Amino acid sequence: MIGSVQKIRTLLAGLVLAIALASVARAELVIDITQGNIEPMPIAVTDFYADNEATAKIGKQMADVIRADLERSGLFVPIDPRAYLQQPKDLQVTPVFANWRKIAAQALSTGLVRALGDGQINVQFRLWDVFAEQYLTGIQFTTPPSNWRLTAHLIADAIYKRLTGEDGYFSTRVVYVSESGPADRRIKRLAIMDQDGENHQFLTSGNELVLTPRYSPTQQVLTYLSYFNNKPRVYLYNLDTGQQEILGEFPGMTFAPRFSPSGNQVVMSMAQDGNSEIYLMDLRTREMKRLTNHPGIDTAPSFSPDGTQITFESDRGGRQQIYIMDADGSNVRRISFGSGNYGTPVWSPRGDLIAFTKLTGGKFSIGVMRTDGSQERILTEGFHNEGPTWAPNGRVLMFFRQIPGKNDGRSDKVSLWSIDLTGYNEREVITPGDGSDPAWSPPYNLNR
Amino acid sequence: MRLNLGLKTLSIFTALLLVAACETAPTETGDSSGGGATTQTSGSGSTTTVVTETKTTTVQPGSQEDLVLNVGDRVFFGFDKYDLSDEAQATLQRQAAWLKANPTVTLLIEGNCDERGTREYNLALGERRATAVKNYLVTLGVSADRLSTISYGKERPVALGHNEAAWAQNRRSVSVVN
Structure with missing residues (x-):
């Protein structure tokens, strides 16, 4: 059916991990989903930055799927990408958080998709707490391009899990x-x-x-x-x-x-x-x-x-x-x-x-x-x-x-x-x- | 399977005519019919004419048509019930006599329910209804070997309305010549 997705245990480059570990005070950016009718969390999900036309298309489609997953859950309001003040290319290092506070994003998802020599793609994703200016979580996958949709659902699962404390269900x-x-x-x-x-x-x-x-x-x-x-x-x-x-x-x-x-x-x-x-x-x-x-x-x-x-x-x-x-x-x-x-x-x-x-x-x-x-x-x-x-x-x-x-x-x-x-x-x-x-x-x- | 279904649809249609003529208030069938040919049943006068014509021309003894027209192929049940009313028992007594007169015929008794129940429960209830009919025919002397049962739960309504009149027609067992 769906081919297997290789999960690389090393989630992110050492630099990013170091930043995350350095933040001692953990941000409490958490949705309590035991309460009914909560105010959905505004989140910015940027397109995955890509190095060529084919991967750029995948990067955009993946962001669309993640936004749709999060929106459908009722717990998030994905902010319209046209309001974003920082472009995916410029998000490959630590984001300029002030730009995201301006559009009231509480969480920010950034990422990268690149073609590998063996025909596979490498997808990297990071989630940020905009107000605490903290890295929250990250994950990367190496997988055939045809698995882009499943990969996007797994990333949506990771966002949901980090922000609600519950397992996501978007890859089901x-x-x-x-x-x-x-x-x-x-x-x-x-x-x-x-x-x-x-x-x-x-x-x-x-x-x-x-x-x-x-x-x-x-x-x-x-x-x-x-x-x-x-x-x-x-x-x-x-x-x-x-x-x-x-x-x-x-x-x-x-x-x-x-x-x-x-x-x-x-x-x-x-x-x-x-x-x-x-x-x-x-x-x-x-x-x-x-x-x-x-x-x-x-x-x-x-x-x-x-x-x-x-x-x-x-x-x-x-x-x-x-x-x-x-x-x-x-x-x-x-x-x-x-x-x-x-x-x-x-x-x-x-x-x-x-x-x-x-x-x-x-x-x-x-x-x-x-x-x-x-x-x-x-x-x-x-x-x-x-x-x-x-x-x-x-x-x-x-x-x-x-x-x-x-x-x-x-x-x-x-x-x-x-x-x-x-x-x-x-x-x-x-x-x-x-x-x-x-x-x-x-x-x-x-x-x- | 496909051929069977075709025959079944035909027999149900014929049966509807009979039901409309003999047992059911005309207002009910008008409400619940699926359009097309069955709209005829809304006028019971013309229906009787149709039945009479069919009766005198093509009926083969021991056939489904014979069962439908001269005996009655179905009985009806109350909501969430599987006991046999006096009317149902009378129909089944005619079926038993007919089975004696046609000793080679075997029947499949189909149990059905209205839509006002959950799927699994209705499957079980349809089985209860079909078995109640089978057991009664056996007490009347029909060999159990000639009778088999199947439940369709709420999956095979004949009346398509969402009202008590339609539901009453769907809470039924139908005897089908194998």
Whole structure:
């Protein structure tokens, strides 16, 4: 897929590092993203200075991608480059900070891209605190020119991390179900894209109905539901080879799959004689172990990040509610007690929260609650919002929204949206057609 | 697969005509139809004529068309329910008798839901509905070997509106001749 990016451990030339180490008093240029509706930080992201026409183009495109990433996060306001008073060429030593204070930039990103003899490019980036006049962080990459976009996302990740203290998520991807056609003959295809919608690619042809793709936390593999041969079963999709593989031959429908944190198991539902129970499949032995045993519907399982517990939904109490059990199926307890129905619980990668879909008063909301069911917060509400997925840093959720049209099955709009954990910065994720069932990838792995 | 889908669409369309004529209030279907041919169903008088004509001309015993026109291929469920109403039981009693009269026929029972539920839950609920139909047919003496089930959850609506009238039509099981 994406080629590997070589990370050079020596981040910057010794001179710059020396300056950084010399500044004893560390600037507290930090965004506290636990607060909702914060004032976004003004940041100047300059074009990467280049030594020839080809690298200059890359240098400009990379800056565009970084600015777009930061802007979309809602935490930054990139300042229009036309206001900049110092040019990239003159920024290859310490910036003239007064020039950046004049345009109210709090942080400044500078950089360089140059062609190497072997056809690769070398990209260097530095982040500065304008008011404290301090170097904050830097990174450099040597990589094929075709990796410029990923490199830009990784730099945006580094900026986000340095200024918020949280991991960035700009180098992640999203798998989802692309939808087209009228509602009664809907065509659904697996599709994958960068988190900003670029590098979009269809994975399946649309001949079979496909639903609920989920990313492996450790490998370039998806698990999903396919109606291949009119038998709804859980499958694996290998993103490196394009190979699709059925996950066991069972007499009944298998559905609602999700990987365990190790990536070695898939937890899913299987229906037998009309009753849906939760099972755990070991991907190495392909053995299925039954975890629930109740005549109610038990489905939509999701592991805790430490692998010790599983949250799921069940109507065993009369209505669809959220439960937690130990990973071996024991110690089942209900955690949601609000009015209405709760479904699709998804455990946060940080472990502290569970996101869910709530149905109440004819509306579908996306919300979060603590793992003991307390402190429920609704982030967005409307005719139909469903299926939250967490960004790997646990700060942003993506979900899908159906906006009803004219009752003709052709004018509905189904699309992907993202929202901060605080409930702010709700934005549509642009896809080529309609989209549903998003699933965020794990963080980009520099070492793979 | 593609051929199957084509047949299914045809049967659903035919079934809609029947539903409109016999069971459903005309105002509902007008609201929920997908345009094109199905708009005919808004007038129940003309629909009955269509059904009668079809009945007397081309129906082959033991076919899907036969099931739709002379027996009824579908039953409906309440919101988040899978129990069989008296009306549903009556339809299935006719289906059981029809299966006895056509001993080589096997059925796929498709369970469906309205859009007012989450995707995974609706898959499970559709399976419950299809199985409720299968189990009832078995109690009426139909061999379980002749009956298979599939759930489409909320993925295959026939009525396209976003209102109770449309949802009531989509909470259904449909028996399809294999």
